[in-house]
Amino acid sequence: MPNTPVIQLSNISVVYDQQKAIDDLSLSVYPHEIMVLVGESGGGKTTILRTISGLVKPVSGHILVNGLTLNDQNLRKIRLNMGYVLQQISLFPNMTIKQNLTLLPEIKHQSKTAVDQTIKELMAAAKLPIGYLSKYPNELSGGEQQRVGIIRAFGTKPDLILMDEPFSALDPVSREQLQDLTLSIHRHFNNTILFITHDMNEALKMGQQIGVVKDGHIIQLDTPDNLVRHPSNDYVKTLFNGSEAHKIENVYIRRLVLAGYGRKTPFKKLPVTSVEGDRTLGDCYQLLAQNQQLAVRRDSQVIGYLNSESVLNFLATKETNN
Numbered sequence: 001m002p003n004t005p006v007i008q009l010s011n012i013s014v015v016y017d018q019q020k021a022i023d024d025l026s027l028s029v030y031p032h033e034i035m036v037l038v039g040e041s042g043g044g045k046t047t048i049l050r051t052i053s054g055l056v057k058p059v060s061g062h063i064l065v066n067g068l069t070l071n072d073q074n075l076r077k078i079r080l081n082m083g084y085v086l087q088q089i090s091l092f093p094n095m096t097i098k099q100n101l102t103l104l105p106e107i108k109h110q111s112k113t114a115v116d117q118t119i120k121e122l123m124a125a126a127k128l129p130i131g132y133l134s135k136y137p138n139e140l141s142g143g144e145q146q147r148v149g150i151i152r153a154f155g156t157k158p159d160l161i162l163m164d165e166p167f168s169a170l171d172p173v174s175r176e177q178l179q180d181l182t183l184s185i186h187r188h189f190n191n192t193i194l195f196i197t198h199d200m201n202e203a204l205k206m207g208q209q210i211g212v213v214k215d216g217h218i219i220q221l222d223t224p225d226n227l228v229r230h231p232s233n234d235y236v237k238t239l240f241n242g243s244e245a246h247k248i249e250n251v252y253i254r255r256l257v258l259a260g261y262g263r264k265t266p267f268k269k270l271p272v273t274s275v276e277g278d279r280t281l282g283d284c285y286q287l288l289a290q291n292q293q294l295a296v297r298r299d300s301q302v303i304g305y306l307n308s309e310s311v312l313n314f315l316a317t318k319e320t321n322n
């Protein structure tokens with residue numbers, strides 16, 4: 001029996017000024033997954049998010065959040081269990097970083113000891129010195145403020161985090177660091193994330209499921225691999241054609257393991273070298289020239305084993321699909 005979705009949109013339509021922005025759209029987001037909505041400007045991504053947070057009311061359809069119908073009666077309760085990260089850094093300027101981080105947990109009556117502990121863990125994960133807790137937002141750089149914005153969203157341990165283009169105002173290096181930070185905190189807290197971006201590379205990196213949004217519809221909902229390898233139409237194909245992940249040497253090796261190439265247990269009699277799953281296939285060629293099998297790690301857990309044959313099998317499938 002599948003889990004109850006954290007978000008279930010059924011046949012939602014949203015109209016602005018007599019124009020349909022969302023058209024009969026259905027979507028389920030399941031516990032613990034990162035669902036990315038990607039697409040060109042004006043497709044309706046933000047409207048979907050605003051509908052889920054109750055800021056926009058659909059003209060038709062039904063919304064369930066954690067099994068509760070989203071309506072005026074349930075809105076406050078549902079919102080208290082959501083975290084938000086937006087493109088505009090929305091820290092309160094007249095509050096210290098600590099006050100910014102503790103405000104919501106206090107409203108939720110979480111215990112002070114537990115909150116202090118969580119803040120400590122999150123500050124460490126975000127590589128922010130504890131001394132920053134007494135600073136004000138304008139004493140931090142833009143990237144640091146956005147780090148605080150991210151950990152603030154995770155701080156109350158909400159079931160659901162909505163992220164709307166959270167990194168698009170940042171330089172590429174900060175952007176990559178914050179993507180990694182979000183992925184690592186997500187693995188730690190295991191909450192559900194709905195993430196919006198118009199950047200295909202970001203979508204492919206962050207999403208376990210990706211929905212391509214166009215003209216108020218989701219035109220393909222799929223895993224990153226399937227979107228790149230089996231686009232459902234020319235529009236999706238063109239969108240992802242230029243993406244870095246489309247270049248085969250940039251595929252993360254954890255994707256091979258997760259897609260079933262390689263093995264769950266070590267290949268017998270071959271020495272094992274341990275590597276991080278976010279190394280690329282390009283790195284992997286070289287690693288396998290020097291080592292006979294790779295134990296692929298995600299955080300500190302080994303998720304599977306690859307040898308040269310696993311990689312060749314993967315490449316052969318790619319060839320067939322091209």
Ligand SMILES: Nc1ncnc2c1ncn2[C@@H]1O[C@H](COP(=O)(O)OP(=O)(O)OP(=O)(O)O)[C@@H](O)[C@H]1O
Nearest residue numbers: 016017021039040041042043044045046047048198
């Ligand atoms: N408050 C509003 N009033 C009227 N029309 C709106 C409003 N907000 C959005 N729209 C329109 O609804 C459509 C979908 O907009 P939306 O912001 O959801 O798209 P998006 O995919 O998030 O775009 P972007 O990537 O540019 O943020 C667009 O045509 C937009 O002009």
